[in-house]
Amino acid sequence: KAKMDGRGAFRFFEERMNDKLVSRKRMESDLRQAILRDELKLHYQPQVDLNTNEIKGVEALIRWYHQDRGLIGPDEFIGLAEETGLIVSIGEWVIREACRQATEWPDLSFAVNVSPVQFRNGNLVEIVRSALQEEGANPARLELEITEGVLLAQTDQSIDTLLALQAMGVRIAMDDFGTGYSSLSYLRRFPFDKIKIDKSFITGLGTCSDADSIIEAIIGLGASMGMTSNAEGVETADQVDLLRKHGCNEVQGLFFSLPLPSESITELMSDWEWNKKAEPQGNIEKR
Ligand code: C2E
Numbered sequence: 001k002a003k004m005d006g007r008g009a010f011r012f013f014e015e016r017m018n019d020k021l022v023s024r025k026r027m028e029s030d031l032r033q034a035i036l037r038d039e040l041k042l043h044y045q046p047q048v049d050l051n052t053n054e055i056k057g058v059e060a061l062i063r064w065y066h067q068d069r070g071l072i073g074p075d076e077f078i079g080l081a082e083e084t085g086l087i088v089s090i091g092e093w094v095i096r097e098a099c100r101q102a103t104e105w106p107d108l109s110f111a112v113n114v115s116p117v118q119f120r121n122g123n124l125v126e127i128v129r130s131a132l133q134e135e136g137a138n139p140a141r142l143e144l145e146i147t148e149g150v151l152l153a154q155t156d157q158s159i160d161t162l163l164a165l166q167a168m169g170v171r172i173a174m175d176d177f178g179t180g181y182s183s184l185s186y187l188r189r190f191p192f193d194k195i196k197i198d199k200s201f202i203t204g205l206g207t208c209s210d211a212d213s214i215i216e217a218i219i220g221l222g223a224s225m226g227m228t229s230n231a232e233g234v235e236t237a238d239q240v241d242l243l244r245k246h247g248c249n250e251v252q253g254l255f256f257s258l259p260l261p262s263e264s265i266t267e268l269m270s271d272w273e274w275n276k277k278a279e280p281q282g283n284i285e286k287r
């Protein structure tokens with residue numbers, strides 16, 4: 001009977017490491033094939049304008065329909081795509097696909113997430129320009145969402161890229177605002193068009209007074225700098241009402257709709273009942 005001595009434990013550890021490496025390698029080669037095999041798909045989440053109560057745009061969120069493993073969300077593969085550099089071609093595909101879809105929904109704006117790695121390794125400005133041109137989409141309808149990781153490294157070059165995109169007419173939104181280390185200093189360093197308040201703040205709305213003051217302050221600060229505001233992860237009617245009260249411009253989240261395949265979005269947009277959902281519930285005073 002083998003004793004689990006130091007060496008045995010190490011061998012066990014080694015095997016586990018090896019398993020991990022093998023599955024990572026498999027995932028990487030699968031991901032390489034994913035574009036060619038047409039396994040990547042964009043889902044879209046409606047963004048609702050709190051002034052007009054209408055769907056004003058959508059955020060494109062990538063999904064991987066893996067041939068054996070089924071649906072895989074971005075949190076499970078974007079990291080790997082970034083480490084391996086595959087994000088550059090995946091990101092290019094996302095931009096093209098969103099621009100193509102844009103022609104089907106001529107009244108909507110399109111938000112597309114861009115990885116920091118795309119800024120460093122890809123010719124982002126050219127990719128965006130040619131995607132818009134070839135699909136015949138107006139640059140003013142495209143909004144790129146970046147996180148502070150973009151400005152963390154190679155700041156000057158990243159800012160030049162962002163300015164070139166804005167000069168083209170594309171808007172830039174700061175995603176996940178408030179989750180990073182220095183969100184505030186990034187607002188000073190770059191003229192974002194929009195701030196997306198992270199869902200972690202929205203969760204506390206109405207139940208935790210700090211969340212209310214923080215959100216109100218973020219919206220006010222953004223507005224004073226000419227930036228519009230979006231609240232992510234909105235799940236209840238009360239949150240919608242409070243966000244409206246705080247002057248938030250736009251919301252998205254489960255309360256309205258999960259990210260959906262394009263066919264379902266087309267259906268949803270023609271649904272009048274759904275469109276009325278954003279109207280004030282009139283229950284703020286009652287509470
Ligand atoms: P994100 O850009 O901050 O996207 C918001 C995430 O919140 C999405 O997760 C969305 O499905 C989820 N969400 C929407 N409404 C609600 C809600 O009411 N409650 C809760 N709890 N969650 C909600 P998803 O689709 O899994 O995407 C995760 C992250 O992956 C995104 O965060 C984004 O950073 C990244 N990502 C997605 N698509 C792309 C892409 O095409 N390229 C790149 N580079 N990153 C992407």
Ligand code: MG
Pocket residue numbers: 059113145175
């Ligand atoms: Mg986003």
Ligand code: MG
Pocket residue numbers: 175176196198199232
């Ligand atoms: Mg976000």
Ligand code: MG
Pocket residue numbers: 175176
């Ligand atoms: Mg995120």
